[in-house]
Amino acid sequence: MTRKYQRRHSRWYELLLFSLTFHLVVGMSLALFLPGLERWGWGFWDYLPDVRRNTLVAIGLAFTASALTLRRMSRFPGAQLGANIMPTVSIAFLLVVAILFFTREGYTRQVMLSGYLVSVVWFYLGYFLGRRFRIxxxxxxxxxxxxxxxxxxxxxxxxxxxxxxxxxxxxxxxxxxxxxxxxxxxxxxxxxxxxxxxxxxxxxxxxxxxxGRVQIDRLSENEFGSLLPPLFYVGFKRVMDFLCAVALLPFLLPVLLVVALLIKRDSSGPVFFMQPRVGYRGRPFNMFKFRSMYHDMSGEDFTISGDDPRITPLGRKLRRYRLDELPQIFNILRGEMSFIGPRPESASLSEWYEQDVPFFSYRHVVRPGISGWAQVEQGYAAEVDGMTRKLQYDFYYIKHFSLWLDVLITLKTVRIIFTGFGAR
Missing domain, CATH: 3.40.50 (Rossmann fold)
Structure with missing residues (x-):
């Protein structure tokens, strides 16, 4: 007779509390009902003019997007769900407000704000109550x-x-x-x-x-059973990269101008540093960076750990807060890079790594990025041993190539910018 084992969280009340459906139905009901009740009173469902309908639909969409994103991001190692709740919900509500603004549809700000606050409280409540059971x-x-x-x-x-x-x-x-x-x-x-x-x-x-790494003793297929990343998301991501770069450019141009003037004042030499890198499908391209080293000093292709004497005082600050990477928005507009992806290596280093690191060229199956999974998990690596570990992170990113992982990397990158993790 077959023995009966019981899976964890298989009891009816556990299935209810941990199901996405429960959180969507109960949490969204609270995010819609409580603000509507406070603003419009009992029976507001009986009469829903366009302004009320737009507001409630926007809250519902933002809540659903937040729930799905947090649920999917929690599957990745080091997701730090508690730290991502506030920015995830905030971005979701800002996006629906932006859509309402650009489409010139009316909505009630007070109800939208209240729905946002109820959503944040609901997700944090679920996080703290279920933290022990999520292990x-x-x-x-x-x-x-x-x-x-x-x-x-x-x-x-x-x-x-x-x-x-x-x-x-x-x-x-x-x-x-x-x-x-x-x-x-x-x-x-x-x-x-x-x-x-x-x-x-x-x-x-x-x-x-x-x-959060994939061993590189052999190539590992993704969840679709293929070594090739999902082509739909490859195309979708390229479109989103271009649109986001165009939207950010007016805000970044003044910053780029100020940094350029500071570089000229700090040391002699050109403002930009261009280096041949190996990109998407192994194609070479010139990657733009603000110059952070003295112009008349030479050395290794990678930065030496510790106090590299080639780095200028201003360059050290630019590197710490990743400001030297800002000109790469032009590489994104040209289709050579993405906001998120494996960090592109120089042509000379790529040749070296391909001799010592198995399957190194597989990382070129997706567009290289300004930030990536290896950067937020490991930081900077140049030596072969460190590069092998970095490549394991890159393979994990390619295997799990998705919107949810890109969102998680973006949130981690923002935190890293303020801490300087991994900078050289």
Whole structure:
């Protein structure tokens, strides 16, 4: 007789509390009803002129977008959901307000603001109440390469002594499915888990969940079973990059002018530094940066750790807050770069890495970016050992290439700008 195991969060009240549908129905109802009740009184649903309808629809769209984005971002390592709630909800509401403004549709500001505040409170309440339950718990089959993995604040790993889950409820079972020494009783145990609707994961998948990196001993396909990123999102992202760059250009031009004047005042030489880089599909291009080094000094193609004597005093500040990267908006307009993607390397370094790092050229399957998953997780890397680790982050980005990961990287990049993490 098949043994019965129970998956974690499988009871009806747990399924209810952790379901996206519950949060959308209950949370959105509160975000719509409470502000409407306070502003328009009881029975406001009976009569909905255009202004009221526009306001409620905008709140509903912003709440739904926030819920979906936060849910999808929480799946990535190091998502720091608590730190992303406020900016995610704020951006969603600002976008719907911008749409109403440009379409010249009326809305009630007081109700919109109240809906925003109720949404923020709801998401933070859900975060703090469910924080303990969001830590994934996996049972580990002690064969193959599973002994190399260690849990973290996101994943709780429980090593099994026998092929049984009696008294243990987990989100899934982790096993090295390529292990040659997996005994028959453990194979039967894995089959029993699947019959009880407890998912069985290959250890490589959990390793990626913990580290945010993909091992590069072999190429790894994405969730669609292909090595090629989703072509629809590749095209959509290019359009959004261009539109965002055009929208940002009027605001960045004064900043670019001020920084250029400061560079000319700080040291002699050209304002811009242009270096050949390897880009999308391996095509070379010239990447624009503000010059942050003395013009008449030479050295390595990468910045030396510590106090590199070639960097000017102003250049050190520009690098710390990533202001030297601002001219790359012109590379984005030309289609050579994206806001988010693997950082492009110089042609000379690329040749060096391709000799020592397996599959290095695969990172060119997407457009390079000003910021990327490796930059927000690791920081700067130039040596081969550091580059191998950076490449693992790049492969993770390519494998999980999506809007949700780009949003998470954008939010992390904004925080990094104010902390200077990874700067050289």
């Amino acid at each position: 994934l718990k996996f049972a580990v089959v002690p064969f193959g390469n599973t002994h190399r993995l260690r849990g973290n604040s996101k994943v709780d790993l429980r090593l099994l002594d026998e092929p049984s889950l009696d008294g243990l409820r987990v989100d899934g079972v982790m096993a090295d499915l390529r292990a040659q020494d997996l005994p028959p009783e453990w194979q039967k145990f894995l089959a029993t888990c699947t019959l009880c609707h407890i998912p069985v994961y290959h250890s490589r998948q959990i390793s990626e969940t913990i580290s």
